Amino acid sequence: MENFKDLLIDPFRKFWAGLVDFLPNLLAMAVIAIGGVLLSWAFRLVLLKAFRALNFDAFCDRMGMTTMLRKANVWTTPSVLVANGVFGFFAVVFSMLGLSALRLQAIDSLSVQFFMYLPRAFSALVILIVGYMAAGFVARTVLIAAVNGGYNYAKLLAEGVRLLVIVMVLAMALEQLQIAPGIVVAAFSIIFGGIVIALAVAFGVGGIDAARKVINRGPEGKAGRDEIEHL
Amino acid sequence: MPEKTDILAGIASYNNAGTIGHVVKAVDAGLSKYFGGKRAVIVNSDGGSIDGTTDAVRTASFEHEAIFTSHPAYAINRISMPYDGIPGKGSAFKAIFRKAVEMNAGACCVVDADLRSITPEWIELLVSPVLNYGFDFVAPLYSRHKYDGTITNSIVYPMTRALYGKRIRQPIGGEFGFSGRLAEYYLGQDVWETEVARFGIDIWMTTEALANGFRVCQTFLGAKIHDPKDPGADLSDMMTQVVSTLFSLAERHSSAWREINGSLDVPTFGFRHHVGLDPVRVNIERMLRIFRLGVKELGPIWSDVLGKGDFRELERIAGDNDASFRFPQSLWTRLVYDYAIAFHKKRLPPGHLIKSLVPLYLGRTASFFMEAADMGHNEAENAVETLCAEFEANKGYLVNNWK
Numbered sequence: 162m163e164n165f166k167d168l169l170i171d172p173f174r175k176f177w178a179g180l181v182d183f184l185p186n187l188l189a190m191a192v193i194a195i196g197g198v199l200l201s202w203a204f205r206l207v208l209l210k211a212f213r214a215l216n217f218d219a220f221c222d223r224m225g226m227t228t229m230l231r232k233a234n235v236w237t238t239p240s241v242l243v244a245n246g247v248f249g250f251f252a253v254v255f256s257m258l259g260l261s262a263l264r265l266q267a268i269d270s271l272s273v274q275f276f277m278y279l280p281r282a283f284s285a286l287v288i289l290i291v292g293y294m295a296a297g298f299v300a301r302t303v304l305i306a307a308v309n310g311g312y313n314y315a316k317l318l319a320e321g322v323r324l325l326v327i328v329m330v331l332a333m334a335l336e337q338l339q340i341a342p343g344i345v346v347a348a349f350s351i352i353f354g355g356i357v358i359a360l361a362v363a364f365g366v367g368g369i370d371a372a373r374k375v376i377n378r379g380p381e382g383k384a385g386r387d388e389i390e391h392l
Numbered sequence: 393m394p395e396k397t398d399i400l401a402g403i404a405s406y407n408n409a410g411t412i413g414h415v416v417k418a419v420d421a422g423l424s425k426y427f428g429g430k431r432a433v434i435v436n437s438d439g440g441s442i443d444g445t446t447d448a449v450r451t452a453s454f455e456h457e458a459i460f461t462s463h464p465a466y467a468i469n470r471i472s473m474p475y476d477g478i479p480g481k482g483s484a485f486k487a488i489f490r491k492a493v494e495m496n497a498g499a500c501c502v503v504d505a506d507l508r509s510i511t512p513e514w515i516e517l518l519v520s521p522v523l524n525y526g527f528d529f530v531a532p533l534y535s536r537h538k539y540d541g542t543i544t545n546s547i548v549y550p551m552t553r554a555l556y557g558k559r560i561r562q563p564i565g566g567e568f569g570f571s572g573r574l575a576e577y578y579l580g581q582d583v584w585e586t587e588v589a590r591f592g593i594d595i596w597m598t599t600e601a602l603a604n605g606f607r608v609c610q611t612f613l614g615a616k617i618h619d620p621k622d623p624g625a626d627l628s629d630m631m632t633q634v635v636s637t638l639f640s641l642a643e644r645h646s647s648a649w650r651e652i653n654g655s656l657d658v659p660t661f662g663f664r665h666h667v668g669l670d671p672v673r674v675n676i677e678r679m680l681r682i683f684r685l686g687v688k689e690l691g692p693i694w695s696d697v698l699g700k701g702d703f704r705e706l707e708r709i710a711g712d713n714d715a716s717f718r719f720p721q722s723l724w725t726r727l728v729y730d731y732a733i734a735f736h737k738k739r740l741p742p743g744h745l746i747k748s749l750v751p752l753y754l755g756r757t758a759s760f761f762m763e764a765a766d767m768g769h770n771e772a773e774n775a776v777e778t779l780c781a782e783f784e785a786n787k788g789y790l791v792n793n794w795k
Contacts, residue, residue, distance in 0.1 A: 223696070223739060301693075301744055308689050309628050309750045311682045315689045389672055390536075391543045391630055392564055 189262040197255020205248035212240035225297045254279075285334040292330025296323045321360065328352055398430035399423060399519055400497040402488030403449075404481050405505035406439035411619055412505045413452040416470070419503065420452075422515025423468050427523070435491050436472040436505075437484040445505070446472045480590035485578075485597075492575040499523040501530075501569040509617035517611040517662050518569035525659075529601035530569030531560045531610040533660065535667040538764055538772035539674055542757045543634055545776045547728055548595065554783040555642060556602040557652040560610055564594040564634060567613065574606055592637030599638075603645040612662030631753065632746045639735040639746075650791055654784055666769050679758035680717060684710045686751025693748050697734045698727055706752075719759035721782045727752060728783075729790040736794060 212218070221227050221239035230239065237245070261272040300323035307315035332349035336342050401419045405412050416434060423432040436449045449472045475487035485502060492500045499522035503510060521527040544564060552563045570578075578597065583589070588596045601608050642649070686694070687710040695703045705723055712718070731749055735742060764772045 298741070304689060305693075305744060305747045305750075306628070308685050309682065309747060311678065311685065313685065315685065389542060389674055390540045391627060392541060392634065 183263075186263050190259040192259075193262055194256050194259035197259065198252050201248045201251035201255065204251060205244045208244045208247055209240060212244065217243075224294060226293070229293070281337055281339065285337040288330060288334045288337060292326065292333065296326035296330065299323070299326055321356075325353065325356060328356070395495070396431065397433045397495040398498050399427055399432040399523070400435060400488070400492045400495060400500045401432065401515060401519075402435045402437060402485070402492075402500065402502040403505050404437050404439075404484035404488070404502065405441060405445050405449075406484075407441045407443045407445060408505035408619070409441065409443040409445045409448045411508060412436070412445050413448045415503060415505055415507050415510055416449050416452040418507075418510045418512055419515055420468055422512035425512050426516035427519065430523075431466045433469045433471060433491075433495065433497075435488055436470070437475045437487040438472060439479055439484060440474055477584060478589040480593075482589035482591070482593035482596070483584065485593050486584050486589065489575045489579040492572055493579055497572045497575065499569065499571060500575055501567070503567045504618060506619040507567075507616070508619065509615055511614075514567065514613050517613060518567060521609050521611060521659075521661050522569050522571050525609075526607065527569075527609045527659075528571045528574045528606035529598070529608045530661075531562055531598060531608065531658075532565035532567040532616075533561050533610045533612045533662070533664070534565065534616040535612075535614055535665070536616070537670070537672050538767065538769060539672045539761060542760070543631065543753070546724070546753065546756055546760065546779065547635060548638060549776070550725075550780040550783040551638060551642075551728060551732075552595075552599065552602070553655045553780050554787050555645075555649040555652070556599070557649075557655045558602050558608060559655050559657050559780075560598055560602070560608065562610070563598040566594060566616075568594075568597060569611070570597070570601070571606075574601060577604070577606075587633075587637065587640075591633040595634060595637050596641065599641040599645065603641075603648040609659040609661060612660065612664045614665075615667040628747045628750050631750055632743055635731075635746050635749065636735070636742050639732050642732055643736055646794060650794075653787070655780070674761055676758045676761055677714065679754040679761075680714055683751045683755030683758065686748075686755075690748055690751065693740065693744075694752075697739065697745070697748075698730045702726060702730070706755075709755075717755075717759060717762065719756040721779050722786070724752075724756045724779070725782045725786045726789060729786065729793075732790060733793050 217240045218227070218238050226239055230236075230242065257272050257275050260268045300319045303322045304315055304319035307318050312318065328349065332345055332353075335345045401423060403412065403415055403419065408415075416436075419434055423430075423434070434449075436446065438446055438449075449470060471491065473487065473491075475484050477483040477486065488500070488502060491497075499519045501515060501518035503514065503518075518530050518532070521530045541562075544562065548563050549561060553559050578600065581600070583596065600606075687706055691703065694706065698706075702723060705720075709717065709719060709723075731745065734740065734745055739745070740748075760775070764775060767775065
């Protein structure tokens with residue numbers, strides 16, 4: 162009878178012992194996760210203040226990033242967007258740290274994979290930001306040069322160049338993230354090569370007169386140039 | 393080589409074998425004829441020419457007996473030396489300034505190596521205001537076609553005059569006279585590793601002299617004819633070089649120009665007369681087309697720099713037909729000041745900002761050409777003076793928005 166009683170109570174006793182062993186882990190997870198989220202939120206507020214002091218939104222306006230966000234139907238200001246992004250990132254990191262405090266094998270291996278992937282994600286993000294700024298700079302250079310040269314399709318040309326740079330940047334970011342790298346490289350080669358060939362054919366065949374004029378230096382050729390000394 | 397010299401004449405060169413012989417002869421003759429009793433030296437600062445420029449400097453000679461009744465008291469030495477540092481006219485001038493300081497020169501002048509119209513009188517006109525009248529800086533004054541020098545006439549002269557209050561008509565002339573004291577000041581400035589060493593030395597020299605209280609004057613040299621400039625030279629690059637230096641100097645000397653109102657004439661040496669000049673071909677239709685293209689394509693940039701009100705005004709005038717097109721002086725003045733403010737506040741990368749000014753400049757230039765089509769030389773000059781008065785009247789706008 163005593164044996165039977167032990168058989169009945171033992172699972173509960175073991176469960177209770179396990180629960181008592183596990184509770185500190187659970188508590189540690191809760192403290193890390195909740196504390197981390199609160200800390201991330203505080204960091205978000207500090208970041209917002211710093212952005213306001215540095216006129217970050219005005220800088221983004223000038224760099225054309227706000228316009229890009231509007232085009233993507235994002236209506237928050239760039240400073241709030243970045244601060245939210247940073248908050249989200251740290252909230253996830255702290256949550257993962259908290260989960261690893263549970264010391265469960267499955268979650269541990271998930272955490273390891275997550276943290277191993279972080280440098281790649283960070284590199285991809287940097288590539289995207291720098292690439293986007295470079296695309297804007299190059300496109301504006303082309304736009305102004307084309308207008309000053311008197312080319313009628315200046316904006317089209319500038320947007321084409323921006324598209325090429327952005328395609329290249331996206332391919333680099335995806336390659337960095339190791340998302341189907343073989344397919345990304347092949348797709349990039351096809352798209353980039355296709356665009357270049359299409360432009361060359363369109364310029365050489367479709368716009369043969371314009372091409373001739375360009376080769377003859379400028380839209381009007383030498384004959385249309387002024388003799389004035391500007392200085 | 394003399395340890396001390398009274399006069400130093402500098403010639404900056406780079407592959408000018410075709411013209412530098414004539415320039416050296418003219419300088420030599422000018423020094424002999426007008427300053428025969430003074431010690432003088434000709435310094436050629438060369439940027440590594442490979443066409444025999446330095447040989448041309450050494451071998452250029454003329455018969456003194458054919459021109460003068462007596463030889464100069466001192467032989468005129470010639471020094472041909474390569475300069476070091478960043479390649480450019482500024483570095484070449486730095487070497488000349490250094491030589492002037494080393495030789496304790498009392499008066500100096502610099503002339504371009506590609507001049508075809510230089511005469512011995514130019515040396516007298518550039519040097520004697522320094523040597524005989526105590527001026528520190530002598531700017532050149534040329535007789536030019538009414539269509540020439542449009543960047544000078546529409547931006548550099550009006551703005552330099554409005555900012556520093558002195559009417560130096562050709563702030564970027566190329567030929568200058570200056571005292572040894574000013575050469576020493578120039579040499580001591582920390583600009584020789586900047587863009588001034590490459591380009592913009594002319595406006596830099598003028599502005600430094602004006603902003604630092606040196607005694608300035610100008611001298612009439614007649615027509616300036618030189619070798620054709622590089623036909624590939626791009627207007628955008630020219631504009632960037634000159635206007636970015638002008639705006640940078642305005643930043644550097646903001647405390648010197650804020651309180652200045654109006655402007656004063658500076659003493660002018662030489663006999664001022666108008667010279668008959670070859671007609672100049674202009675393509676107004678092309679200029680207007682680029683201006684209208686700018687209004688269509690550069691709207692976001694211009695709105696940001698100029699504000700929406702002035703951009704709407706640009707859109708309105710862009711809609712006028714070619715014959716009635718006019719670019720108001722008041723709008724142009726505000727616009728140049730807005731660009732200076734945007735440059736100061738770094739609202740765009742400097743290269744982009746200044747290059748985006750080109751279509752506006754072409755619009756204003758086309759308008760001036762149409763206004764001046766039937767004007768004589770003096771009337772065209774009066775139109776430039778009216779523009780300068782507009783710059784002076786609107787200077788408060790620049791001062792208030794500078795911060």
